[in-house]
Amino acid sequence: MSEPIVKAEHLTKHFPIKTGFFRTLLSKENPVVHAVDDVNFQIGTEEIFGLVGESGCGKTTTGKLLLKLIEPTSGGIYFKGRDITNVAGREMRTMRQKIQVIFQDPYESLNPRMSIYDIVSEPIHVQKVAKTMEEIKDRVEKVMEDMDLVPPEEYLYRFPHELSGGQRQRVAIARAFILQPEFIVADEPVSMLDASIRSEVAKLVLSLVEKFHISFLYITHDMALSRYMCNRIAVMYLGKIVETGPTEDVIQHPFHPYTEALIAAVPVPDPTAKRTEIVLKGEIPSAVNPPSGCRFHTRCLYAQDVCKKEEPQLVEGGKNRYFACYFPLGK
Amino acid sequence: MPLVDVEHLKMYFLTMRGWVKAVDDVSFTLDKGDSLGLAGESGCGKTSTALCILRLLPRNGKIFGGNIDFQGQDILKLGERELRREIRWKKISTIFQGAMNALHPTTKVGDQIVESIIAHEKVSKKEARKRAEALLDLVGIGASRIDRYPHELSGGMKQRVMIAMSLACNPDLVIADEPTTALDVIIEAQVLKVMKDLQQKLNLSMILISHDLSMIAETCNKVAIMYAGKIVEQGEVASIYKEPLHPYTQKLVSSFPSIIGPKKELASIQGFPPDLLNPPEGCRFHPRCDYAMEICRRTEPATVFTGNKNHGVACFLIGGEKS
Numbered sequence: 001m002s003e004p005i006v007k008a009e010h011l012t013k014h015f016p017i018k019t020g021f022f023r024t025l026l027s028k029e030n031p032v033v034h035a036v037d038d039v040n041f042q043i044g045t046e047e048i049f050g051l052v053g054e055s056g057c058g059k060t061t062t063g064k065l066l067l068k069l070i071e072p073t074s075g076g077i078y079f080k081g082r083d084i085t086n087v088a089g090r091e092m093r094t095m096r097q098k099i100q101v102i103f104q105d106p107y108e109s110l111n112p113r114m115s116i117y118d119i120v121s122e123p124i125h126v127q128k129v130a131k132t133m134e135e136i137k138d139r140v141e142k143v144m145e146d147m148d149l150v151p152p153e154e155y156l157y158r159f160p161h162e163l164s165g166g167q168r169q170r171v172a173i174a175r176a177f178i179l180q181p182e183f184i185v186a187d188e189p190v191s192m193l194d195a196s197i198r199s200e201v202a203k204l205v206l207s208l209v210e211k212f213h214i215s216f217l218y219i220t221h222d223m224a225l226s227r228y229m230c231n232r233i234a235v236m237y238l239g240k241i242v243e244t245g246p247t248e249d250v251i252q253h254p255f256h257p258y259t260e261a262l263i264a265a266v267p268v269p270d271p272t273a274k275r276t277e278i279v280l281k282g283e284i285p286s287a288v289n290p291p292s293g294c295r296f297h298t299r300c301l302y303a304q305d306v307c308k309k310e311e312p313q314l315v316e317g318g319k320n321r322y323f324a325c326y327f328p329l330g331k
Numbered sequence: 332m333p334l335v336d337v338e339h340l341k342m343y344f345l346t347m348r349g350w351v352k353a354v355d356d357v358s359f360t361l362d363k364g365d366s367l368g369l370a371g372e373s374g375c376g377k378t379s380t381a382l383c384i385l386r387l388l389p390r391n392g393k394i395f396g397g398n399i400d401f402q403g404q405d406i407l408k409l410g411e412r413e414l415r416r417e418i419r420w421k422k423i424s425t426i427f428q429g430a431m432n433a434l435h436p437t438t439k440v441g442d443q444i445v446e447s448i449i450a451h452e453k454v455s456k457k458e459a460r461k462r463a464e465a466l467l468d469l470v471g472i473g474a475s476r477i478d479r480y481p482h483e484l485s486g487g488m489k490q491r492v493m494i495a496m497s498l499a500c501n502p503d504l505v506i507a508d509e510p511t512t513a514l515d516v517i518i519e520a521q522v523l524k525v526m527k528d529l530q531q532k533l534n535l536s537m538i539l540i541s542h543d544l545s546m547i548a549e550t551c552n553k554v555a556i557m558y559a560g561k562i563v564e565q566g567e568v569a570s571i572y573k574e575p576l577h578p579y580t581q582k583l584v585s586s587f588p589s590i591i592g593p594k595k596e597l598a599s600i601q602g603f604p605p606d607l608l609n610p611p612e613g614c615r616f617h618p619r620c621d622y623a624m625e626i627c628r629r630t631e632p633a634t635v636f637t638g639n640k641n642h643g644v645a646c647f648l649i650g651g652e653k654s
Contacts, residue, residue: 054515167603221516223516224545224587248594267549268590271568271572283518
């Protein structure tokens, strides 16, 4: 793999829970939500790295940590080899030109009172990267064309409510692209869109990666779509990465029982397909007191005594493949 | 005799800008024990069609024609009183979209089920409670949770309470409107499994409304694809997924990524669904269709049944006639 654009090392985020005065006096430790716990990964140039998992597994928190929207409890974040964990203020603002974000819901991420032109050009004003009005206009039109919103004039002076969901998400992507970033965090960018529109926006994202050589952190719960979007994926469960590797490899031969269950849960658009039926019992446990040992043992079909006591570490299971399980499947 | 027979149903919404043709000449039938998936993009009229069957239209929705035959009764001719007493919940019940918000937040879930039983049947409270316990067992929540409040349950459990409630009066038909949106993949699989099991156990008839074709493929045996207020193709699930005939269905089916089998190119449909205030003339799909011919722009294709008797499609490519 080429030089990584982004690297996360032992990234951890615990959110403190507010408790009453007496509870604080009596208990030695304050309870925390273990949102992200000791997560390691790196993302190469022009790579789309997928983070998959159920809601509450910490995938969005990981995205926010990389964007430095929240401070990590411990661990480091590296951007192009530089430690940006403690960079803040003006320096971080300049840094943000290179790190952008696309949010999940295009109905809420666009200010309803701003025209499309204002929305897309806002990053330029914030970063003060263009000098004249003409230059701004040129850049906005250019980026709109890249998003297939042509002719740009037809969209620029409209407001978000006049656009359909797919068009709105393109505007949100245009806003992320206008500063020519090198790394984008995309948090479920197509999950709110309709099926036919979804595949179109997904294809747009893929073509943009090729055209502008951008790296992506792609956060999703849709395993089937991640197969089309991501080069590599990491499966998260309760704040931990339980398995990672090249997407196709992981989907065809999952090692971790959770990955297997996640794949089996995805509905298949083929009524004649024969599939293994694995339906996990119960819900994801609380992240305040995560289960001891392997965090998945409470729902795992293959759990044994050792899983309850000791936490499995990520071990290598083939080329670029890592998993954290004592009893991996197919081994 | 089919359980439900919808014929030429037309329902428009009156808005400030005119009549929105939400359901326009929709016909389908459903036999006892069948589960029909109504699929299509948002705004194609699938929920409106279901609301017509329950006669739960908002004030600005008006039925302009057609009939809905349910067990020999024309639902469209019934009065509000009869509907409430005889049809809704007792014979046709529904699982609403977003179960999280459909439950009353300050009433115990058991009491909510009891309430719906007592409202429709002459039974004692004690007996109703017993039935509520049995229903909660049936959907896999367990009778012990009968005195919980909705906020004490997770999203998947709330959705199962909704399913239990929809079965409270042993209905003949259950309409499920996007029952798993806002649920996670694994929880979605759990809920779908409960629904599939119940269907077999109780020989339920069901209409499942969803934009997710893969979900319909897993739970239904029949499917009707809607586009811009019309059903463009309907038939057995297997034959529609294997040999989709309508260009829209073909695109829709291949725009869904699959996690198994070889990785295929994802299809996408250019453009956007039409404005139902002024739907395009002729076939409503022609502005986005790759195979649009002259006739498609002018005349509307009627549904023709090809080969397999149950596979109906409205397209001139498949020998559609003028309607």
